[in-house]
Amino acid sequence: MRAGPEPQALVGQKRGDLRLLVPRLVLTVSAPAEVRRRVLRPVRSWMDRETRDLADRHFRGLGGDVPGVGQAPGRVAFVSEPGAFSYADFVRSFLLPNLPCVFSSAFTQGWGSRRRWVTPAGRPDFDHLLRTYGDVVVPVANCGVQEYNSNPKEHMPLRDYITYWKEYIQAGYSSPRGCLYLKDWHLCRDFPMEDVFTLPVYFSSDWLNEFWDALDVDDYRFVYAGPAGSWSPFHADIFRSFSWSVNVCGRKKWLLFPPGQEEALRDRHGNLPYDVTSPALCDTHLHPQSQLAGPPLEITQEAGEMVFVPSGWHHQVHNLDDTISINHNWINGFNLANMWRFLQQELCAVQEEVSEWRDSMPDWHHHCQVIMRSCSGINFEEFYHFLKVIAEKRLLVLREAAAEDGAGLGFEQAAFDAGRITEVLASLVVHPDFQRVDTSAFSPQPKELLQRLREAVYAAAAP
Numbered sequence: 001m002r003a004g005p006e007p008q009a010l011v012g013q014k015r016g017d018l019r020l021l022v023p024r025l026v027l028t029v030s031a032p033a034e035v036r037r038r039v040l041r042p043v044r045s046w047m048d049r050e051t052r053d054l055a056d057r058h059f060r061g062l063g064g065d066v067p068g069v070g071q072a073p074g075r076v077a078f079v080s081e082p083g084a085f086s087y088a089d090f091v092r093s094f095l096l097p098n099l100p101c102v103f104s105s106a107f108t109q110g111w112g113s114r115r116r117w118v119t120p121a122g123r124p125d126f127d128h129l130l131r132t133y134g135d136v137v138v139p140v141a142n143c144g145v146q147e148y149n150s151n152p153k154e155h156m157p158l159r160d161y162i163t164y165w166k167e168y169i170q171a172g173y174s175s176p177r178g179c180l181y182l183k184d185w186h187l188c189r190d191f192p193m194e195d196v197f198t199l200p201v202y203f204s205s206d207w208l209n210e211f212w213d214a215l216d217v218d219d220y221r222f223v224y225a226g227p228a229g230s231w232s233p234f235h236a237d238i239f240r241s242f243s244w245s246v247n248v249c250g251r252k253k254w255l256l257f258p259p260g261q262e263e264a265l266r267d268r269h270g271n272l273p274y275d276v277t278s279p280a281l282c283d284t285h286l287h288p289q290s291q292l293a294g295p296p297l298e299i300t301q302e303a304g305e306m307v308f309v310p311s312g313w314h315h316q317v318h319n320l321d322d323t324i325s326i327n328h329n330w331i332n333g334f335n336l337a338n339m340w341r342f343l344q345q346e347l348c349a350v351q352e353e354v355s356e357w358r359d360s361m362p363d364w365h366h367h368c369q370v371i372m373r374s375c376s377g378i379n380f381e382e383f384y385h386f387l388k389v390i391a392e393k394r395l396l397v398l399r400e401a402a403a404e405d406g407a408g409l410g411f412e413q414a415a416f417d418a419g420r421i422t423e424v425l426a427s428l429v430v431h432p433d434f435q436r437v438d439t440s441a442f443s444p445q446p447k448e449l450l451q452r453l454r455e456a457v458y459a460a461a462a463p
Contacts, residue, residue, distance in 0.1 A: 046201055047413040051088040055334070055416055058096050059423070072258050072297040077101040082200075090202040095334045098310040100256060100297065103200070105304025108246050112195035114304060117324055118249040122303060124225065124324055126162050134159040138185045143230050144178035149274050150233060153183070168227050169322070181226035181319075188221050197326055200306075203244050205413060206330040207390045214389050220329035231318040234276050236262070238377065240338040241329040243309040247301055250323025255296040259312035264293035276316050311335035312342075333420030340424045343383055346376045347433060365436045380434045384446060387425055391453055394418045398456050415460035422453040 047055075077093065079085050079101055094101050108114060119125045136158050141151040161182055168175045188196055199206075212218040220241070228250075237243045245252075255276055257265075265273050267286050281290045300320070301307050309315060311334075331339055350372045351358075358364050373379040378386070397414035428434050429446045439446060 046087050046204075047091070047416055048088060049412050051091050052412040052416045055091060055096065056419060059337075059420070071294055072256065072261070073099065076297060076299050078104065080104045080106065082107050087201050091334075094308060094310070098259075098312070098335075100299070100310055100313065101308050102299060102301065103306040103308070105302065107200055107306055108197070108304050111197045111246075111248070113197055113248045113324075113326065118303075122249055124165075124249055124322055126166065130159055130162055133187070133191075134162075136185075136187075136190060138182050141181045141183045142178045143181050143226075146233075146274055149235065149272065151181075158182075165227055165322075173227060173229055179227065179230050181224070181230035181232075183222070183224050183226075183232070185223040185225070186219065186221065187223045189219060197246070202308075203242075203328065203330060205332040205417070206328070207333075207336075207386075207417075208239070208241060208329060208331040210393070211386050211389050214393075222327045223324065224327060225324040226319055226322075228319055228321050228323075230323075232316065233274050234262075234265075234272060234314060234316045236312055236314045237309065237329050239329075239331060240312045240335060240342040241331045242311055242335055243327060243329045244306055245301075245309070245317075245325050245327040246306045247303050248324040248326060249303050250319060250321035250325075251303065252299075252301045252307075252323060252325070253318045253320055254299040254301060254307060254315055255317075256299065256309070256313050256315045257293070257296050261293050262314040264289040264291075272314075311338045333417045336420050336424050340383070340427065343372075343376070343378065343380070344431070347372050347380070350375065365433060369433075369437070380428070380431070381437050384425075384428060384434070384437075384439075384442070387421055387428070388442075388444070388449060390417065391421045391425070391449060394421070395452060395456055398460055411460075415457070418453055418460065419457045422450065422457050425450050425453065 077099070081104075093099070116128055117125055134157065137155050138158050138161060139153050139155055140161055141153045143151055145152055161180065164175070164177065164180055168179075188194065209219050209221060212220070220238070257276075262272055265276065265281065265287065266289065267273070268288055273281060273287075276296065281287050284290065299307060347368065350368050354361075354364070354368065354371065361367060369379040369381065373382065394414040394417045397410050398418065401411045401414075425446065429450060434446075444452070
């Protein structure tokens with residue numbers, strides 16, 4: 001993987017399943033992939049016409065422009081009551097302005113993991129975890145060793161990691177092995193029938209996991225677990241996705257910087273910092289722009305609380321207690337353009353890195369796509385297939401609604417999604433580097449899919 005602040009690509013892989021629950025419109029993760037796909041063929045969120053119109057006006061107003069450098073708000077918004085906060089409220093207050101928030105523990109009080117993974121004293125229930133998952137091999141990072149802007153990982157049975165964790169606590173939170181942190185464990189992929197969590201409706205429009213679930217190959221749903229003092233270095237989430245994170249037990253401290261602020265933190269070589277709490281950032285010779293960076297937005301996340309991390313916000317996270325958390329990366333129509341912009345930047349970075357071989361290397365452009373996929377986890381060809389899978393699902397919803405002469409629960413969301421895909425796909429098909437991709441075997445052809453989307457968006461705009 002290329003050196004830099006990005007987390008390792010395609011580290012996540014699970015295939016939970018999702019079934020509708022009547023109380024409070026949530027989705028429960030726990031069923032085989034084939035059942036999940038059958039039950040959740042409709043769009044998985046609840047957008048009304050007013051919210052769709054608001055979102056459409058917002059993106060028309062942007063006109064494809066790149067948002068400027070943002071300033072962190074003075075404090076993070078706190079959402080306390082599940083019954084008093086709708087999906088439309090979330091769109092208006094956080095998705096459209098791309099701002100973070102914290103949801104209270106009331107939103108997660110019914111989760112199976114909060115009931116079973118935690119002792120009455122609020123600490124990780126090692127005995128339950130050992131009985132249930134002890135033989136599972138999990139990825140473990142060493143927080144004391146820097147590897148580029150991340151940490152090296154090893155794999156071990158969960159029982160070995162818990163043995164280490166107990167010894168680490170008994171030794172006063174120290175070990176000659178360093179501080180080890182279980183990260184990116186795809187528990188729901190490996191135990192799809194397990195009652196682990198329920199997915200609030202606010203996060204239910206999740207194209208990234210919808211795409212990988214459709215392929216039954218990968219996903220971006222993770223469990224993290226580690227002792228007090230374990231941490232994740234400074235980074236922005238993969239593909240400029242949104243993320244949400246819930247502490248099953250324990251507390252975390254988050255340091256968040258709005259998009260653009262990270263540029264002032266680069267060193268004189270152009271590298272982003274590994275640790276934004278390091279005194280080295282005060283060295284103006286090494287970090288000449290650091291004084292221009294505003295202070296981070298700091299959040300102390302308590303047990304049961306849920307943090308929403310917006311697209312492109314760089315952040316660093318420290319466990320203040322022995323902590324277990326559940327985390328998702330997700331993309332939808334609200335941050336799709338950010339993903340596309342990021343992929344273009346990644347390709348430009350690759351092309352610049354290997355520019356000296358442009359004239360001498362056969363199929364130089366193809367090799368750039370290969371390198372990009374290796375570094376970023378996706379290239380332009382796979383991005384088209386990602387768009388195609390989501391587009392065809394939304395077109396199906398819109399066709400069925402038209403045939404029934406009425407707009408069902410998922411119609412407005414499908415119409416909004418189709419509009420956002422249309423805008424990005426239109427940009428992709430005219431991109432010179434995509435035009436060099438061999439699309440002869442693609443079905444449908446990109447321009448054909450774009451035309452179908454435009455026709456569907458036009459029809460859906462009718463009053």
